[in-house]
Amino acid sequence: MLRLDGIDAGYGAVRVLRGLTLSVAAGEVLCVMGRNGAGKSTMLKTIMGQVRATAGTIDLDGTRIDPLPAHEVPRHGIGYVPQGRRLFGDLTVAENIEIGLMTRARDARVRDKVLDLFPRLRERMGQISRTLSGGEQQMLAIARALCLEPKVLLLDEPTEGLQPSMIALIRDTVVALKSTGVATVLVEQRVDAALSVADRIAFMTGGSVAETVPAAGLHPNAAHFAAYVGV
Amino acid sequence: MDFGPFLLLALMEGLVTAAVLALTASGLSLVFGIMRVVNVAHGAFFMLGAVLAWFVSEWVPGPPALSFAVALVICPLIVGGIAALADTVVLKRLNYEPEATIVATIGLLYILEQAALSFFGPDARPVPAPLNFRIQLPWFGYSGYKLAVVVGAALVLLAVWLILKHTRAGLVMRATQIDRDTARAFGINVDRVYAGVFAMGAGLAAIAAVLIVPIQQAHYLMGGDPLLLSFIVVIIGGLGSLRGTLVAALLIGLSDGVISTFFAPTLAKIIATLVVALVLVFRPQGLFGKRMA
Numbered sequence A: 001m002l003r004l005d006g007i008d009a010g011y012g013a014v015r016v017l018r019g020l021t022l023s024v025a026a027g028e029v030l031c032v033m034g035r036n037g038a039g040k041s042t043m044l045k046t047i048m049g050q051v052r053a054t055a056g057t058i059d060l061d062g063t064r065i066d067p068l069p070a071h072e073v074p075r076h077g078i079g080y081v082p083q084g085r086r087l088f089g090d091l092t093v094a095e096n097i098e099i100g101l102m103t104r105a106r107d108a109r110v111r112d113k114v115l116d117l118f119p120r121l122r123e124r125m126g127q128i129s130r131t132l133s134g135g136e137q138q139m140l141a142i143a144r145a146l147c148l149e150p151k152v153l154l155l156d157e158p159t160e161g162l163q164p165s166m167i168a169l170i171r172d173t174v175v176a177l178k179s180t181g182v183a184t185v186l187v188e189q190r191v192d193a194a195l196s197v198a199d200r201i202a203f204m205t206g207g208s209v210a211e212t213v214p215a216a217g218l219h220p221n222a223a224h225f226a227a228y229v230g231v
Numbered sequence B: 001m002d003f004g005p006f007l008l009l010a011l012m013e014g015l016v017t018a019a020v021l022a023l024t025a026s027g028l029s030l031v032f033g034i035m036r037v038v039n040v041a042h043g044a045f046f047m048l049g050a051v052l053a054w055f056v057s058e059w060v061p062g063p064p065a066l067s068f069a070v071a072l073v074i075c076p077l078i079v080g081g082i083a084a085l086a087d088t089v090v091l092k093r094l095n096y097e098p099e100a101t102i103v104a105t106i107g108l109l110y111i112l113e114q115a116a117l118s119f120f121g122p123d124a125r126p127v128p129a130p131l132n133f134r135i136q137l138p139w140f141g142y143s144g145y146k147l148a149v150v151v152g153a154a155l156v157l158l159a160v161w162l163i164l165k166h167t168r169a170g171l172v173m174r175a176t177q178i179d180r181d182t183a184r185a186f187g188i189n190v191d192r193v194y195a196g197v198f199a200m201g202a203g204l205a206a207i208a209a210v211l212i213v214p215i216q217q218a219h220y221l222m223g224g225d226p227l228l229l230s231f232i233v234v235i236i237g238g239l240g241s242l243r244g245t246l247v248a249a250l251l252i253g254l255s256d257g258v259i260s261t262f263f264a265p266t267l268a269k270i271i272a273t274l275v276v277a278l279v280l281v282f283r284p285q286g287l288f289g290k291r292m293a
């Protein structure tokens, strides 16, 4: 579905990603783990075209998307939940949803389907999104991305700072999407959260993927986590 | 005339100033609010609107009302088109760096003024008013056209507000203003939004100019005052706040009318500039602006 091959990227003269290669298939959940500053968020921004790749290719279903202007990338079916949520804070819940729907011209039917996943948002459509609780904000960030009916979903530390019941809700959502064939790239720092949904785990260090391991074979105490995540 | 009617006259004159100023300044405010661009060429877009209105009044035959209606539609479109072009060809290439865009729009200001000098000439030229009736009050008669200007400006401002708050285009503009990277991640073509906003800002200045030119005459250097006053209004109201812009325009316009009538126009400008200095010292974010990080 989505494949990154030999990607170099960075900010100005600073190179962050070096020869990064990874891929995720339809209906697969790929977890990306690595220390702070390993380049996880930069990798997602590069997929979205916000950071330009200076070498390598990004391929979505046989189409190269790395040369596209940033606003055309989501139109190919990539939904993005950025780190720290990045809601349009001064806009209402309904308006944030509306922008998600506009991305690929989806209608009220899709909106209703998405809101069925997060009924708490439906009660708060008129609320300014900045004033939502942290958990509600994360629901809205995910709902906004689902409004474009993505083929590929990129989630950047969606469980950061949330209580267990919210983390469970996000996990259930990812599992439900997986069964519909969505390919998910999930950046996750918590070992338990990663192991509960991942098919494979990619360990990043120094801007590239050091190792990719099937999640089924990993124990929470595996040396990988100590080596690459520092837990 | 007694003091009461004299004050009323001053306030009515002030209201006309305020209406035109609110239109012009809202264009400047929109561009700054959404694009973070300080557009020094805003006054030149105003001038261009007035100069083009003169050309239209010369070329379109028939009654002044007809050529005025044509000017009201065509001038903002042409000026907006030029602005969109300037955005795409110049500002976008500068990556909207604040210092670079200020220098670039100063350059644009001179180019537009020199172009107007070449094609329009150095003289001030009158444009006939589309309607010629006086409203007879008990104490004095007042130009019906001036009141029409106030109504027209209010309608345009209402339309701007409706567009921003209640249309898809407005939603896209507000989202871009809040976070342009995330806007792009949801398919918003930020380059196109910027070109559109820059055109809209310039178009508002052009509409204001077309409205005022039957009262003021067109001249290739007429953009200076509207630019200065718009900056004053936008700073007092709070950069990027449309509501603040309206309130400040009323404040500056009405006090300008009163002070100019009872004392002198120069004193009105001095006081307005002083007010800006005071606002900058005591409330740098403006009356309605949000404090920036």
Ligand SMILES: Nc1ncnc2c1ncn2[C@@H]1O[C@H](COP(=O)(O)OP(=O)(O)OP(=O)(O)O)[C@@H](O)[C@H]1O
Binding pocket: A011, A014, A016, A034, A035, A036, A037, A038, A039, A040, A041, A042, A043, A083
């Ligand atoms: N806008 C930027 N400008 C310059 N350098 C940046 C920028 N954003 C990130 N970096 C640098 O790029 C490197 C990778 O950052 P990135 O955000 O991708 O890390 P991460 O793996 O997501 O970390 P975390 O777990 O803390 O979220 C860091 O060294 C960071 O300082």
Ligand SMILES: [Mg+2]
Binding pocket: A040, A041, A042, A083, A156
């Ligand atoms: Mg990160």
